[in-house]
Amino acid sequence: MIQIRHERLADLDAREALLDAAFGDSRYRKSSERLREDRLPAEGLSFIAAEGRRVIGTARLWNIAVGNGRDALLLGPVAIAEDCRSKGLGGAMVRRAIQAARKLGHGAIVLVGDPEYYERFGFSAEKTGALWMPGPFERRRLLGRELVAGALDGARGMIAPTGRPASTPDLHELVAQDARANGPKVLGLRGAGRRRAA
Numbered sequence: 357m358i359q360i361r362h363e364r365l366a367d368l369d370a371r372e373a374l375l376d377a378a379f380g381d382s383r384y385r386k387s388s389e390r391l392r393e394d395r396l397p398a399e400g401l402s403f404i405a406a407e408g409r410r411v412i413g414t415a416r417l418w419n420i421a422v423g424n425g426r427d428a429l430l431l432g433p434v435a436i437a438e439d440c441r442s443k444g445l446g447g448a449m450v451r452r453a454i455q456a457a458r459k460l461g462h463g464a465i466v467l468v469g470d471p472e473y474y475e476r477f478g479f480s481a482e483k484t485g486a487l488w489m490p491g492p493f494e495r496r497r498l499l500g501r502e503l504v505a506g507a508l509d510g511a512r513g514m515i516a517p518t519g520r521p522a523s524t525p526d527l528h529e530l531v532a533q534d535a536r537a538n539g540p541k542v543l544g545l546r547g548a549g550r551r552r553a554a
């Protein structure tokens with residue numbers, strides 16, 4: 357049975373593999389990625405489609421500013437495992453993401469994607485004409501959907517990331533982890549520290 361649910365920490369590796377398969381290396385070059393890197397996704401708005409233990413779909417939303425003094429969300433990436441496509445799952449995930457965002461009180465969602473696909477969910481370029489992505493983008497593919505009427509009125513300028521920063525791993529914790537796993541390797545580091553202190 358296929359289930360759409362909130363993403364869990366344990367899904368991360370499978371999600372990465374799914375995105376690599378769907379987009380290849382180009383996923384890191386997307387302008388949307390500039391709005392996602394070093395940020396956490398919007399609270400409560402990361403979804404996974406799973407069939408048993410297998411991760412077969414992903415959709416996330418991210419906090420952004422669209423220059424009209426109101427917050428919005430960026431949708432993406434959305435990807436479905438190749439052998440599970442064209443069964444309505446991508447659509448179900450986009451609808452779930454929209455529904456959850458509305459429930460949490462968000463006003464609008466923006467994305468970069470094919471209008472031929474996303475128009476069916478209410479996305480259009482009607483109110484995104486004065487917005488810019490932080491990198492190359494096709495204007496016809498910059499789309500928006502209001503969840504609250506008027507939320508994209510006056511949207512203009514460069515879209516900016518506003519999500520919580522992803523925490524940088526603490527160096528001391530990394531060294532301690534390494535020490536637990538590979539004790540002898542870390543002794544050199546400790547020795548170096550002693551030499552410096554001397």
Ligand SMILES: CC(C)(COP(=O)(O)OP(=O)(O)OC[C@H]1O[C@@H](n2cnc3c(N)ncnc32)[C@H](O)[C@@H]1OP(=O)(O)O)[C@@H](O)C(=O)NCCC(=O)NCCS
Pocket residue numbers: 378379432433434435436437440441442443444445446447448468469470472473
């Ligand atoms: C786009 C994607 C998420 C759709 O998932 P899905 O589960 O196949 O979606 P649905 O079953 O709801 O819809 C499938 C229909 O949408 C159409 N469709 C899919 N991508 C499309 C696109 N880019 N443009 C127009 N139509 C598209 C399919 O042809 C299919 O049409 P059909 O029902 O007439 O066969 C999936 O194809 C995918 O993962 N693609 C690779 C990653 C990607 O491009 N993601 C979107 C950009 S963020």
